[in-house]
Amino acid sequence: MGDSDDNDHKLNEAPPTTISRRDLIKGVIAGGVTVSSASYLFRATSLLGQSGQSTGERLLTINVNGQLRRADVMRQETLAWTLRHKLGLTGTKLGCDRAECGSCTVLINDIPHYACSVLTHMVRDRKVLTIEGLASPEGKLHPVQQGVIDEQGFQCAFCMPGFIMASVGFLKTNPNPTRGELAFGVSGNLCRCQDYDKILTALMRGAENMRRASNV
Amino acid sequence: MSEESVKKESQPAKAPERVYGVGHKLIGKDYPTPDLYAKVTGLAKYAEDYHADGMLFCKLLLSPLPHARVKHIDTRAALAMPGVKAILMADELPPPADSLTDNGTVIKANLKSERALTMEPLYQGEPILAVAAVDELTAAEAIEQIRIDFEPLPFVIDPLETLRPGGPNPRLEGNIWVQAPAPSAAPGAPPPNPPPPTIGELKWTKEDFANAKEGQLPMGKVPGEWSYGDLDPGFKNAALVLDETFVTPDTSHQTLETRTAMAYWQNGKVHVFTGTQSTAQTVPAIARWLNIDPSNVVLISEYTGGGFGSKITGGVTLVIPALLSKKVNAPVMMRISREEETFIGRARPSLMGRMKVGFSKEGRVIALDMFVISNNGPYDANGDVPSSGRIVSLLYQCEAMRWRGATILTNTPPRSAQSSPGGMQGIAIMEPIIAKAARKLGLDQVAIRRINCPEGKAPVGPVMKSDGKRPHATSAFLKEALDRGAEQFKWNERVARTPKRSGTKVRGVGVSLSCYVGGSIGFDGLLVITPEGRVRFQSGIGNLGTEAVMDVHRAGAEVLGVPWEKCDITWGDTAKNFPYTCVSGGSQTTHAMTRAAYATAMDAKKKLQEIAAKSLGGKPENYEVANERVFRKGGGAGMTLGQAAAKAIQLGGVYDGHEPSADLNKLTKASMAALAGQGLIAAAKDNYPRDGQTYSYVASFAEVEVDVETGKYYIVDFLAYADVGSVIHPRALGGQVLGRSVLGMGHTLGQKWVYDPHYGAMLSTRFYQNKPPTILDVPVNMQWAALDIPDPETPVGARGVGEPPVGGGCASILNALSDALGDEIFRRAPVNADTILTSLEAGRPMQHPLMAHI
Structure with a gap:
């Protein structure tokens, strides 16, 4: 994706304007989650209310397909997971979950990105376009x-x-x-x-x- | 974008646009398939896109060892975690169910076959248990909390290693399957099925290994053998005898959609959401795996993200979410990750082959002695080894041939059919020998294939015990495909072009014959003509991307003369009542189901004529069906299809589905009973005769450019010319012909498994380590064409196409490479840059000739 990663993006700072794979990993580490050998791991919201568990979720607003959508998002949650499992936009597919196959490609501010390798908290203040948002609201295909x-x-x-x-x-x-x-x-x-x-x-x-x- | 990173734009000779389906309205014509809008808008639902209220997720614990016995499992800490709902272990799986054939005989379950979970893992990555929890992270954390003690057992990943005297066995009982013969039939009873195969041990002698020269496959005792003709005179009279060894790679299917499955139970029925190649036929498979009645299974599979033989009836692991769901009384989603898919997602077995071939001076194959062994993985024997012999015998019409082979078990992931199982490997082993023979005999590569290739009702394989004759193909027009392909590809110009080398770049051209099975018979079709005048086809075919699920019904609509806009297709949910349908494997669907669609449309036509005669007088044969009407021939009284459907409901009986014809399968009858009364219901079994076995054929042409300084090569041009009978849907056919050609090319271009032999651990678990071809690996303009000559043994003339192109895709590239670089570069596939560089420098093939998984 050819982005520079010359400064650290802390969670509470303004979201970065571009995202690289290295940013993603740093973002995960900043989120306090150990990178596990087990793949494809996602925390559902349903643990809320169970004692002794902290999912570290926070309510985010993201702009998806021209709409402002709110979702409880874990710090280490990928955009692909948020789209598919929190916002019901299952057109974005997961074929590998590791930036190898491109099935999860979405546009972020008009630039194609692998949504499996972008953290949701990094796209605040940006425009996400998925396959569901491509046709006009009247149903005219792109x-x-x-x-x-x-x-x-x-x-x-x-x-x-x-x-x-x-x-x-x-x-x-x-x-x-x-x-x-x-x-x-x-x-x-x-x-x-x-x-x-x-x-x-x-x-x-x-x-x-x-x-x-x-x-x- | 740098100059080098942009793909070269070659300008192949563009063939004139072919017109297919001459004389037809629908057959042979392009149309947008009814599933396409949902696909382009992201609304198409694949298994992982479903969600059910209260849905849990499960994760698998996979064996870290290639062969071990689980001695002890402590799940207490995991079960104590908040959010963990249940653990499923192997002893909770239902016992394997016997299956009942249509003629009422029982096939006993094989207790040594693969199951969804095991306490004796036979390969690294085999599932041992599954945890269901409120979310995936909790399930994965619970897996980490499980204490498990393994007793490591001997293992082997290389078939030649287990064949050595004293070599390790992959299973406690041995390394091959042994099939006892069926017991003799009681008087008047149908012949009983043979008992399930058992596991035995096969070891070769020291002498067997010592007799093989450097680079040659040793040839010890093997259980499989057949022959026809006399080899000795052939070899004695041959102008050239070659004895060559070739090894093909293990190649994962790598469907882009993994074998994810979700399941829940409702009113005693299990609802399973998964990808499968076959909709109707996956129900009995699920019923068998769960040991329940098929009437208690509902399968939802509207879209499947690729199969290639790995999901013929889904995957056995789908029982895990089904059983967990039953245990916890909640829906359970099992998402399979890419690494997990590498282990449980199936692969094509590597074949090691040695061929002794005698050629006449004209290049005719007069004697062929073929010897093959496969690396099968630990479970059921795949058919690749026997099918490789059958396909080679058909494709090169060898005058005398012996085939010998063995399917060897190893502690590597289970294999399954992959597009052209055995055919692709047999062709990849044979084609480089044909290419070498042409060079040695001074013959043109097209010419040597032309005199060997099958024609008409060409014989195939060994003599059958039943009638003492060799079986034959229904038809073969491969010579014509080869000739037209050579013309379109400008073969002669390319061969004559000089110089072949320019700077560090060398060009080479290759041609390959290719074929595989192309159709079965005897299935049912089912349609409803509604009082609204629409025709609804009930399609039990899987929607795996080939579009056969839609395409075959164009043949039915054509017979009825109904415009496609008035047709609807019901597919993807077995609660919606489908007929007895073939599995979509073995490239049989287009052939089998166009026959069934044709028979069903003829049944509808007959019923329409009868209804018209009953309503309007006269005899049924006085009426014809066209333009959405049934009317008296030569003009006069008639009725619309909608009116006839309303009348069918009034008449009942055979007309509205209440009285199915006796020869229909029980699945079709059950579906008819559910649909009865909705309109005019037509259903028919394909009872059409067929003389011969159905095969389809492809002639494949390729040009490559090799950089001898870097070892890197490009495919400059590619053409596949297909002999697949009548063309049904040109664009879908083109996708199949070129798509499966590229699947074959992957075996040449770099796909393989790599193992750590010390630990029996796979190293190539991800796309980037075992990459299928990308869009940059293939020419920017690929070409395909089809003869469009109807097969004489099927009413619509159409045969299957999925598998026939695969061998040619692989071998045409191999042959183009040896044309560019000579015969001393490679003797196994894939051919990578390092193979080319090291072998060019040494002047002989430098890869280890036989070691598995390098």
Whole structure:
């Protein structure tokens, strides 16, 4: 993600403007949680009321898909978990939970990020866009979504939300890519159906749809 | 973006746009599948996206050792933790259930087969127990609080090591499965099934190992053998005899969605939410694993995040949340992490193969002596070893052939079918030998494949005991695919292009034949024509991404002449009543279920004609069905489909589903009973004849560019030309042809397991250590085409496609690499940069030829 991490972001300070993997780990350590060998660990809110337990949750407000959403969030909680299990936005998928597959890609201030590797408390004051927020409120699909439908892009589609969000982010700054450039733009996303050729065709169609929409 | 980091844009010759499905309205045409809107908007629900009130989470305790006995477990501290609700152990699993075949015979459960939990783990990562708690962190912390004493037992991760004299056994009883023959039938009774296989021991002699030269696979005694023809004259008369050893990698399925499952019980029925390749057929599997009646199982699986053979009927571990849910009377979600998936998520077994092949001077394979062993993991024997022999015999039409093989157990994760099980490995072992023979004999690579490839009703495998003949394929038009592919790929131009080397870059071209099974028969279809005039197809096929769940019903709609906009498909929830449907494995769905869809539409047509005759007079054959109506031929009286459906409800009996035809499966009859009265209900069994076994074929072409200074290589161009019968849905077919080709390429490009042999511990547990190809590993413009020649042995003409491209994807790259670099670089896959660099420098293959998991 090419971000600088030249200063420590303490929890009570203003959230950082960019997030790197190193920031994430530092954020977790600052949250007082030991990195465990067991993977995929999340604390539900249901322990509240049980004696002797402190989940360290706090009520946060985050801007998701243009709405201000409030959630009780643990200090070490990832954005992917908050989206999926606190806000009901299950379109953001977890394929590896370790920044390897890109299934959880969302846009944070228009930049694609792996939501499995971003702490929720680090996105306060920023705009998070997920696959659910891409179509217009009236239900008109985003040009990239329409491109996928036009070309029957993707097979099982578990990776699809991540690919679409990565493409939308890439196309914001590269509206007229070649196939090779767009492939590079989504190369942080893994498709195990390996349907890459049709995916690329569908995303190129999406790019074309976007250009056409912005010309009218 | 630097110059180097951007993918090279090659400009392959673009083939003219093919028009498929000539003469059809729906078959062979593209359309947006009805599941696509939910997919692009993030509303599609996969197993982990479900939530139920009061849902608990569970975590697994996995064995740290490759083989051990659990001596003692102390769970007191864990159970005392707030938020911990229950622990499930192996002794709480129901006993394995016997299964009943459709003809009423019992298949006894194998007590030595895999179960969801165990007290004698047979591989590192095998689940021992599960903890349910209010959240995952609590469950994981509880796992840490469990005291567990193991008695380590001998283990082995390399099949050749357990075959050595005195070598360790992976299981206490031995290292292979032994199948006793079935007892003879009582007079007048159906033949009984053979007893479950037992575990035996196979050891080779010192001499067996000493007889193999450096780099050759030793060939000791093996349990599997068949042959046809006479090998000796073939080898004697051969212009060239090659004796080559090749090793293929163990490759995890790595579905992007892990085998997560959620379950709860309601009114005595278990509701299971999980990913599966097959919807209807997963119900009996769950019932067997839980030892309950199938009528008490409801499966919800609307979307599945990939299968590739690892989720044919889901995964046995799904019983863990189901049993925990019963124990604590609350829904339980078991999310499987990527590391856990590496252990319990299945993989393709490595095959070690040695082939002695005799070629005529024209390149014809006149004698083939094939010897293969597989690294099977500790549980049930996979079919890769026998299927590799069958596929090789079909694909190269060897005049005389012997096949020998053994499936060897090891303490590594359980394998399962992976796209083209055995076929992919057999092709990967055979193709480099064909390529080498062509170079030695001075033959063109396409030409040598053309004279060996199957044609028409080509024979396959050994002589059958039943009729004393070799079975044959339903059809094969692979020669035509090879010719058209060579033309489209401009094979001759590419071969003639000079110089091959420019600076540090060397180009190479490769071609491969490929095939695999492509269809089964005998399943049922079920549809409802509603009084609103809509046609609702009940689809028991899994939604694993191939779109067969939707596509096959286009054949039914085509027969009925109903516009697709008037069709609905019900799928993904077994409470919604599905017919007896094939599993989506073995590339059988498109073939099997287009046949069933066709039969069902014909049944609907017949019922419509009868209803029209009853309502409007005349004979049924005086009526035809088209344009959403049934009407008198040549004009005159008629009724809409909606009116006919209303009439069907009035008539009842056979017309509205109250009287199913006798030959339907009991599952179909139960579904019909539930739907009866909703409209005109049509259901039929596929009783169409078929002469031969169904296979599909692909000719694969690749060009690579290797940098001999870095060892890195790119696939510059790729074309797969498919012979898969009639095309049903071109875009879905293209996704399958190229997607599965790339799955095959992964075996060449770098996917493998790496083990610490001292501890029997896997080191390649994550994507970054065992990476499937990414979008940057494949050409920016890949090409595919299909012959679109109907298979003569099926009414719709369509065959399956999932698996046939895989071997060609792998082997065309291997062959392109040896074209660029010569025959002395690799003798196993994958071929990595270090293989290329070290072998080029030494002038001979430098990787250990046989050691597993390097």
